[in-house]
Amino acid sequence: MPAQLLDGKVLSQRMYAAMTTQVQELTTKYGRPPGLAVLMVGDNPASAAYVRNKERACERVGIASFGTHFPTDVTQAELEQTIQALNTDDRVDGILVQLPLPGNHLDGTALLLKIDPSKDADGLHPDNLGRLMRGEPGLRSCTPNGVMEMLKAYDIAVAGKKAVVIGRSILVGKPIALMLLAENATVTIAHSRTPDLATVTQEADIVVAAVGRPNLVTADMVKPGAVVIDVGINRIPTESGKGRLVGDVDFAAVESIASYITPVPGGVGQMTVAMLLHNTVLSYSRRLGET
Template sequence: MHPHRSSTALTPPMSGTILNGKAVAQTLEVELAQQVASLRAQTGKSPGLAVIRVGDDPASAVYVRAKEQACGRVGIQSFGCHLPKDTSAADLVTKIDALNQDEQVHGILLQLPLPPQLDERALLYRIDPNKDVDGLHPENLGRLLRGEPGLQSCTPRGVMELLTAYDIPLAGRSAVVIGRSILVGKPLGLMLLAANATVTIAHSRSQNLGAIAAQADVLIAAVGRPKLITADMVKPQAVVVDVGINRYPRPDGKTSLVGDVDFEAVAPVASHITPVPGGVGPMTVAMLLHNTVWSFRYHEGLLETGK
């Protein structure tokens, strides 16, 4: 089995399909729980994930808690590591090095953002590439570029798994990714190319963004700008995937979570669309768990050749 390939398939209704990442992620979790139980019976060991959080960013605390709860649901050991916000780079490097050597830990995740005194890139590079369950180490990005097996970035891999789950064809189709970050846009472009899509990556400097977007059979927004994608930017019956998570002011003074897509306006135009929340977010967590299990197989010598 390919480390990132799911056998999950859902039958969508005839029109106006919501790409329900929450439901697909739940199915993946059931599969992963079965795999973990089988691996434990086979080896007497369980996969382990260490999540490092530095400081007290409230959003990070929520995300880390969700990841730890997900680990618990599938039987992955969770090694939480919460460090004070004034932690030095040297102390954090010492911690990462210890986790790299810890045989109980198969995946290491450095929760971003980090406090300003810490160099995010240098610290991500310090993580053992074969424990880099975020798929951000240059070695893993290089494997992705070359089409080789390895740990792949969770959010773009989650997008691909969601499209697979709904049997959305990609070969020969026009895919437009809006956003060029190393977290989502760039790796997702490579994954879509590997699926034989014709890929355009657009961004804040792109001219005629609306016209570029309107050419897409599959349109993926990952820029962090609320409701950027409007109905006139979407080709009728296109597949629309919204990676954005933004806080948007409401008339009552509170905020709502919205994506980069104006969901209410675009949903009637699209053939398939992800909601926010409940679309890509749960898939990201599911792929983190999947990567941790893949890494466990790697370290235990249980990967099939070329998988």
């Protein structure tokens, strides 16, 4: 039997519908909608596409979008001043800087530190990561939180399971490991220096691949019946020259072995944007005393 798809597109649509109703009620009550500000620098086509998707999603659920597009030669000081202004703007509840930043003259980490943690829509400020570490309420990293929402929505039990996270980035690997641990999974973090990766993953009930290497996870690395979460998004060349998107998992081979699997595209990526909007509404609600 092929694995059941963990359909991020369907789940995100369900979330948008619920958020639309919530935003309408809150906007009526407080006289303004939640607001999300996205700062983009340069003309990276992939970044531009991501920003357009975020703006469309905001429009769909009724969130005000305050996108700002800067030229490649914008200075660090100009961006920091913009963030400081957004921190004090009562119309704005979420702020994010679209990565990657072009050139070597901009420091993304320093910009992140300038964002008010209560408006950190990406959930990547050290204050919010520290709250995750301590098990305290806070804005959570969007992609890892999206993975947890998928597991919850499909009634996949995490407690008592062995989970292997491949990747140790601060964006996905480390936060998802902490989230799984908080749900009482036994978690192993594997990475590029892990010897005999297949031996590690073969024991896992849940495999999360988040390294950005096409088809890294092959059929012989997956235990029959395991849940496989593919966070990777990689564009590989095709004869047409347009390329196509694949994940870190060899989907065609692993689908017949796993019990559940996320597709690429249409899986975790869809949930990332949904959780970004969720964080914005959550920040709005907290700032206005709703939660």
